[in-house]
Amino acid sequence: MRGLSRSSLVEVEERFNAVAGSADLGTLSDELFAIADLLDREHGLRRALSDPARPAEQKARTARALLGGKVGEAAIATTEAAVSARWSRAGDLADVLERLGVVAAAAEAEGQGTLDEVEDELFRFSRVIAANPALRRALSDEAAPEEGKRQLLRDLLGNRAAVTSLRLISQVAVHPRGRSLETGLEVFGQLVAQQRQRYVAVVRSAVELTEQQKQRLATWLRTSYGRDVHLNVEVDPRVLGGFSVRIGDEIIDTTIVGRIEEVRRRLAG
Numbered sequence: 001m002r003g004l005s006r007s008s009l010v011e012v013e014e015r016f017n018a019v020a021g022s023a024d025l026g027t028l029s030d031e032l033f034a035i036a037d038l039l040d041r042e043h044g045l046r047r048a049l050s051d052p053a054r055p056a057e058q059k060a061r062t063a064r065a066l067l068g069g070k071v072g073e074a075a076i077a078t079t080e081a082a083v084s085a086r087w088s089r090a091g092d093l094a095d096v097l098e099r100l101g102v103v104a105a106a107a108e109a110e111g112q113g114t115l116d117e118v119e120d121e122l123f124r125f126s127r128v129i130a131a132n133p134a135l136r137r138a139l140s141d142e143a144a145p146e147e148g149k150r151q152l153l154r155d156l157l158g159n160r161a162a163v164t165s166l167r168l169i170s171q172v173a174v175h176p177r178g179r180s181l182e183t184g185l186e187v188f189g190q191l192v193a194q195q196r197q198r199y200v201a202v203v204r205s206a207v208e209l210t211e212q213q214k215q216r217l218a219t220w221l222r223t224s225y226g227r228d229v230h231l232n233v234e235v236d237p238r239v240l241g242g243f244s245v246r247i248g249d250e251i252i253d254t255t256i257v258g259r260i261e262e263v264r265r266r267l268a269g
Contacts, residue, residue, distance in 0.1 A: 004092055004099075008085035015081035016074075016100050020173035023074035025108035029167060031075035035067070037175050039094040048082040050093045056084035098177070102188050106195040109164040116230070119192050119195070121165040123202075125157075126185040139173040141180060146174045166212040168192075178239065193230055203257075205243035217231045 039046040060080040067076050109115045128171035129136050157166050170182035209245040
């Protein structure tokens with residue numbers, strides 16, 4: 001997600017947390033996604049609801065009048081809190097609602113015991129997209145009908161993926177909001193990981209790591225970063241010796257290629 005005002009985000013999250021407990025989280029996720037999509041389409045409405053010159057109470061009343069009877073109370077209350085907060089840019093309003101849609105979906109997955117599965121499936125599908133240009137084109141085609149994309153994903157994933165995974169992948173594909181599919185899936189994956197307050201590490205290795213190796217690596221990373229780390233392992237035959245780990249912007253590279261590049265940088269310096 002783009003950089004959001006931390007104080008405003010906290011205010012909206014507090015309201016969201018207060019109402020989400022009594023809501024159907026899957027429905028709440030879908031409704032928040034739909035509202036974010038509406039704001040992306042209707043620029044005039046987005047500007048009106050994010051205008052800092054308009055009283056917060058007035059914007060909240062407008063949101064309730066617009067959404068009443070169309071979505072549940074939890075989605076309305078969350079939107080009221082979002083339009084009442086102050087944002088640095090009009091697009092932040094849709095960003096925060098989409099963000100909370102992901103959080104609601106992740107909370108549903110956690111309650112169903114499928115959160116690990118969802119994290120893995122988001123990453124694996126991003127690798128499928130990277131390896132399949134035809135599928136990427138079909139899902140990235142702006143002229144393709146939304147329902148056609150959703151049906152394609154249902155046909156591909158069907159009973160093979162968790163319900164939450166299909167929900168999140170569909171949102172990224174149907175409403176990319178200026179992001180590539182891979183970027184959108186990575187952003188959503190990071191938000192899902194935050195449900196357990198843990199980092200996501202992308203590991204590249206020439207061969208598949210054994211479960212014992214994964215456990216040792218996860219333990220070492222947890223000790224190093226002071227937080228649980230979820231491993232997404234990517235097998236890449238181009239990796240020569242060792243492996244590399246990316247956590248956010250930080251890269252730990254133990255590969256032969258990485259060590260050669262480091263030597264080259266030092267020599268060039």
